[in-house]
Amino acid sequence: MKSYRKELWFNIPKRRAFINITSQVETCLKESGIQEGLLLVNAMHITASVFINDNESGLHQDYEEWLEGLAPHEPVSRYRHNRTGEDNGDAQLKRQIMGREVVAAVTRGAMDFGPWEQIFYGEFDGLRRKRVLVKIIGD
Amino acid sequence: MKSYRKELWFNIPKRRAFINITSQVETCLKESGIQEGLLLVNAMHITASVFINDNESGLHQDYEEWLEGLAPHEPVSRYRHNRTGEDNGDAQLKRQIMGREVVAAVTRGAMDFGPWEQIFYGEFDGLRRKRVLVKIIGD
Amino acid sequence: MKSYRKELWFNIPKRRAFINITSQVETCLKESGIQEGLLLVNAMHITASVFINDNESGLHQDYEEWLEGLAPHEPVSRYRHNRTGEDNGDAQLKRQIMGREVVAAVTRGAMDFGPWEQIFYGEFDGLRRKRVLVKIIGD
Numbered sequence: 001m002k003s004y005r006k007e008l009w010f011n012i013p014k015r016r017a018f019i020n021i022t023s024q025v026e027t028c029l030k031e032s033g034i035q036e037g038l039l040l041v042n043a044m045h046i047t048a049s050v051f052i053n054d055n056e057s058g059l060h061q062d063y064e065e066w067l068e069g070l071a072p073h074e075p076v077s078r079y080r081h082n083r084t085g086e087d088n089g090d091a092q093l094k095r096q097i098m099g100r101e102v103v104a105a106v107t108r109g110a111m112d113f114g115p116w117e118q119i120f121y122g123e124f125d126g127l128r129r130k131r132v133l134v135k136i137i138g139d
Numbered sequence: 140m141k142s143y144r145k146e147l148w149f150n151i152p153k154r155r156a157f158i159n160i161t162s163q164v165e166t167c168l169k170e171s172g173i174q175e176g177l178l179l180v181n182a183m184h185i186t187a188s189v190f191i192n193d194n195e196s197g198l199h200q201d202y203e204e205w206l207e208g209l210a211p212h213e214p215v216s217r218y219r220h221n222r223t224g225e226d227n228g229d230a231q232l233k234r235q236i237m238g239r240e241v242v243a244a245v246t247r248g249a250m251d252f253g254p255w256e257q258i259f260y261g262e263f264d265g266l267r268r269k270r271v272l273v274k275i276i277g278d
Numbered sequence: 279m280k281s282y283r284k285e286l287w288f289n290i291p292k293r294r295a296f297i298n299i300t301s302q303v304e305t306c307l308k309e310s311g312i313q314e315g316l317l318l319v320n321a322m323h324i325t326a327s328v329f330i331n332d333n334e335s336g337l338h339q340d341y342e343e344w345l346e347g348l349a350p351h352e353p354v355s356r357y358r359h360n361r362t363g364e365d366n367g368d369a370q371l372k373r374q375i376m377g378r379e380v381v382a383a384v385t386r387g388a389m390d391f392g393p394w395e396q397i398f399y400g401e402f403d404g405l406r407r408k409r410v411l412v413k414i415i416g417d
Contacts, residue, residue, distance in 0.1 A: 001140050001279050001417050003314040005385055036142040038179060038276055040316060040381055044392030046332045052239055054185045058219035059231055066210065066232055071344065080336035092337055093344055096375060097235060100330055103179055103242050103381050105274035107144055112272060114183030133390060135383035137316055137416060138276060139140050140279050175281040177318060177415055191378055193324045197358035198370055205349065205371055236374060242318055242381050244413035246283055251411060253322030277415060278279050 004032035004136040012126035018060045019121040028134045035109045037138015042101035047091035049098035049122035067094045091124035143171035143275040151265030157199045158260040167273045174248045176277015181240035186230035188237035188261035206233045230263035282310030282414040290404030296338045297399040306412045313387045315416015320379035325369035327376035327400035345372045369402035
């Protein structure tokens with residue numbers, strides 16, 4: 001069994017954003033040389049997500065508004081977590097809806113995706129360096 | 140390490156439904172011959188889910204109503220995604236709550252489940268052919 | 279390829295709680311002897327979650343209140359599932375938000391986590407014995 005590991009780093013210049021990381025993950029898979037196996041991509045931070053969906057900007061605005069409705073950023077005093085001095089109490093909740101990780105199948109050296117599946121990094125507390133882990137196992 | 144791959148196809152005759160696919164996935168596992176490993180089941184479409192829960196019709200109605208409250212189908216104009224000409228903006232949000240994929244343990248040739256765990260396909264934008272990927276790796 | 283399996287049992291003395299199980303999972307990983315691979319931790323019950331987040335009590339109170347707002351326990355009559363005689367209709371919905379499982383990378387014999395990542399058992403229908411599965415595969 002082969003294994004491969006890489007960290008992808010991001011420094012998003014605003015609080016929230018969705019970034020398409022599909023081609024970066026494809027590069028990792030190519031580097032790994034793995035033909036058949038499973039690929040894990042996870043946020044290493046608790047205020048960020050990795051998820052799979054469509055690369056469509058209207059949809060991303062829908063997600064942004066929907067998540068803001070479900071877990072508003074303000075007033076920051078509504079979250080007990082923010083009594084620690086943070087202002088990211090909403091980010092942990094938003095990330096729970098969008099998920100920490102995706103697991104994808106690797107088949108014949110490629111990610112085994114449907115036609116619209118793309119991998120996104122979801123940032124909910126940006127303005128600093130954060131990272132995503134790519135781990136691949138297989139043969 | 141062995142690997143196995145199969146697509147399961149569905150054509151749900153209405154917009155939304157939950158379909159128990161446990162026995163179809165068990166058949167895949169038997170075909171694979173894998174005794175110890177991990178099994179991934181994921182929707183290959185961004186408007187559908189694969190999730191694990193109880194095979195209880197009242198619960199499924201609860202899910203249906205709850206998801207419709209969190210991300211209503213109508214008015215379709217509430218979603219920017221629908222400006223592309225689609226009417227499935229709600230489906231991408233519902234699928235995010237219910238999840239894209241499940242990963243299950245394979246132990247002694249069977250899915251290693253608790254007593255009530257069953258695998259479901261959640262359709263949120265049906266009336267067309269769509270598919271689920273089953274990928275199993277192990278020995 | 280090696281594989282390892284263990285059940286962790288819990289008997290939470292109230293309906294809902296979040297329990298940090300990171301050190302128990304680390305003990306499993308050490309017992310497995312696996313250096314490189316993937317680690318799955320999943321609730322074996324449909325009214326409980328396994329998720330990764332921060333070990334911060336204010337955040338856990340935020341989760342508790344937020345989930346109670348999204349899927350209130352009472353009135354129990356609001357859930358069709360409870361017509362079966364259960365009173366845990368809310369628990370299946372809460373668990374869907376928090377997730378059934380986590381998949382973590384194993385690198386050099388340790389869980390490959392960011393600085394704040396900890397694994398939690400989320401109980402939404404306690405007062406009885408329930409369990410979590412740990413399955414690890416790799417070399």
